[in-house]
Amino acid sequence: MNKKRVHRLWKEEGLQRKRKRKKKRACGPTEKIPVRAEYPNHVWTCDFIEDRTERGGKLRMLCVLDEFTRESLHIRVERSIGAAKVIASLEWLFLIHGAPRYIRSDNGPELVAKAVQDWLAERGAQTIYITPGSPWENPYIESFNDKFRDECLNMHVFLDGRHAQEVVEACRSEYNHERPHSSLNYMTPAEFAAHCRNSGRPTASLRSDNAEAPRAGQQIVANPLTLSGA
Numbered sequence: 001m002n003k004k005r006v007h008r009l010w011k012e013e014g015l016q017r018k019r020k021r022k023k024k025r026a027c028g029p030t031e032k033i034p035v036r037a038e039y040p041n042h043v044w045t046c047d048f049i050e051d052r053t054e055r056g057g058k059l060r061m062l063c064v065l066d067e068f069t070r071e072s073l074h075i076r077v078e079r080s081i082g083a084a085k086v087i088a089s090l091e092w093l094f095l096i097h098g099a100p101r102y103i104r105s106d107n108g109p110e111l112v113a114k115a116v117q118d119w120l121a122e123r124g125a126q127t128i129y130i131t132p133g134s135p136w137e138n139p140y141i142e143s144f145n146d147k148f149r150d151e152c153l154n155m156h157v158f159l160d161g162r163h164a165q166e167v168v169e170a171c172r173s174e175y176n177h178e179r180p181h182s183s184l185n186y187m188t189p190a191e192f193a194a195h196c197r198n199s200g201r202p203t204a205s206l207r208s209d210n211a212e213a214p215r216a217g218q219q220i221v222a223n224p225l226t227l228s229g230a
Contacts, residue, residue, distance in 0.1 A: 010218035037067035069193040104128040
């Protein structure tokens with residue numbers, strides 16, 4: 001039983017050691033979050049996260065989250081994602097959920113591209129770009145991505161893009177339908193979204209009074225939706 005055989009068996013079984021993550025300190029006050037979500041489809045947030053296949057191929061993932069319901073609306077997996085693919089993903093989401101009032105993101109070139117800004121303006125969605133180097137202004141997606149990496153990406157070895165798509169979609173479904181959130185009165189994101197649709201009360205009052213925005217680095221969870229073979 002030599003090292004090479006152990007490594008071969010380890011890969012065949014899809015095993016991976018969970019990496020230790022350094023605890024992050026809060027980078028800034030959550031009071032500085034520009035525009036807080038007050039109802040479903042009020043503010044969406046999006047960001048990119050990266051991983052690699054078993055053979056070292058690059059995987060890029062676009063994550064989109066509804067800040068009020070905490071639903072993972074979409075995770076697109078590709079070898080690369082440019083402005084055209086960002087627009088394609090948002091167009092599909094707008095058809096299903098309707099256009100949000102705001103979309104919050106960092107200043108990545110794919111997200112600040114003029115084509116993306118013009119397309120969003122035509123559909124009445126305003127952009128909120130956080131201050132460079134200020135992740136606390138986008139805490140929900142930062143928290144989501146941390147948990148997504150810990151509980152999904154670091155726990156699986158992806159054979160290729162299609163395999164990554166299947167695994168990520170399973171994780172997204174679990175997050176939306178099986179993981180209750182204390183900030184949602186211990187409902188799952190899917191349950192809370194349905195409750196908002198069926199309730200006549202102001203949506204901002206549906207949460208517990210002491211619910212707070214997560215700090216950048218505080219962990220939540222994640223999952224995906226449509227992905228293309230990478």
